[in-house]
Amino acid sequence: xxxxxxxxxxxxxxxxxxxxxxxxxxxxxxxxxxxxxxxxxxxxxxxxxxxxxxxxxxxxxxxxxxxxxxxxxxxxxxxxxxxxxxxxxxxxxxxxxxxxxxxxxxxxxxxxxxxxxxxxxxxxxxxxxxxxxxxxxxxxxxxxxxxxxxxxxxxxxxxxxxxxxxxxxxxxxxxxxxxxxxxxxxxxxxxxxxxxxxxxxxxxxxxxxxxxxxxxxxxxxxxxxxxxxxxxxxxxxxxxxxxxxxxxxxxxxxxxxxxxxxxxxxxxxxxxxxxxxx
Numbered sequence: 645x646x647x648x649x650x651x652x653x654x655x656x657x658x659x660x661x662x663x664x665x666x667x668x669x670x671x672x673x674x675x676x677x678x679x680x681x682x683x684x685x686x687x688x689x690x691x692x693x694x695x696x697x698x699x700x701x702x703x704x705x706x707x708x709x710x711x712x713x714x715x716x717x718x719x720x721x722x723x724x725x726x727x728x729x730x731x732x733x734x735x736x737x738x739x740x741x742x743x744x745x746x747x748x749x750x751x752x753x754x755x756x757x758x759x760x761x762x763x764x765x766x767x768x769x770x771x772x773x774x775x776x777x778x779x780x781x782x783x784x785x786x787x788x789x790x791x792x793x794x795x796x797x798x799x800x801x802x803x804x805x806x807x808x809x810x811x812x813x814x815x816x817x818x819x820x821x822x823x824x825x826x827x828x829x830x831x832x833x834x835x836x837x838x839x840x841x842x843x844x845x846x847x848x849x850x851x852x853x854x855x856x857x858x859x860x861x862x863x864x865x866x867x868x869x870x871x872x873x874x875x876x877x878x879x880x881x882x883x884x885x886x887x888x889x890x891x892x893x894x895x896x897x898x899x900x901x902x903x904x905x906x907x908x909x910x911x912x913x914x915x916x917x918x919x920x921x922x
Contacts, residue, residue: 653680657710657724661851661863664772666702669870677708677726683867688783690871692792692837693884694815695753695782703738703849703867704772705761707731730767734852734860736760738775741866742846743787751788751845753812757781775849784812788845788871789838797830799890803897807833818888824895831891835882842872 654674662678669684690696709729712722738758740749761773786792795807814828849865886892
């Protein structure tokens with residue numbers, strides 16, 4: 645067993661699970677172990693015009709054993725001995741509770757943005773059960789800033805394709821120098837920004853554990869993450885998206901030639917459609 649060297653909370657410790665948020669978004673207010681509640685991650689800035697990866701967002705979970713020591717006069721307040729004995733993690737689950745259209749709730753572009761600690765034995769302060777967001781995950785702007793409106797035509801779609809509404813606008817693949825060039829969409833057809841400067845995303849970590857005495861214990865811990873955006877220049881965001889369009893760069897689908905027989909021209913398939921790369 646070892647004792648914590650992290651002192652940041654003003655909440656008198658009790659035996660049970662202790663959480664340390666990395667990076668911690670709540671200012672330390674005291675001298676006790678563990679992050680200060682309410683728990684939060686440090687804020688992060690995102691953009692509707694690109695994928696902004698986040699890295700290092702973690703929750704360190706430990707089991708602590710606390711005993712109080714009676715004050716010795718002239719002291720009037722007890723002190724606390726905190727140690728970190730061995731414990732068994734049965735399972736963990738991490739989800740967004742504010743963006744819970746799917747299970748687990750997912751405000752990210754990626755399908756599986758979370759990781760949790762594997763089941764097993766943990767103990768001492770230096771070996772926490774660590775969970776969090778997979779590095780290089782990107783918040784989905786249109787899930788987080790969900791008062792925005794958007795639509796686009798998918799890349800290399802037909803002349804009669806319908807716009808895709810209110811979802812993340814792809815920004816990759818994008819290579820103007822490729823032969824033929826690659827663009828992520830055919831055209832941006834609508835973009836109405838959400839003008840809020842920030843949105844609070846809520847999460848819940850559920851931990852099932854055992855200390856070796858009695859039945860398994862289930863505990864939930866709620867925390868938040870403030871996601872911000874620049875609201876000073878929507879023009880730059882829109883221009884960035886428009887520049888990555890096939891239509892902007894002069895590549896358009898064609899309506900099939902209605903004549904019989906069809907008369908292909910240079911750069912067209914026999915049905916009159918544009919020759920797109922495989």
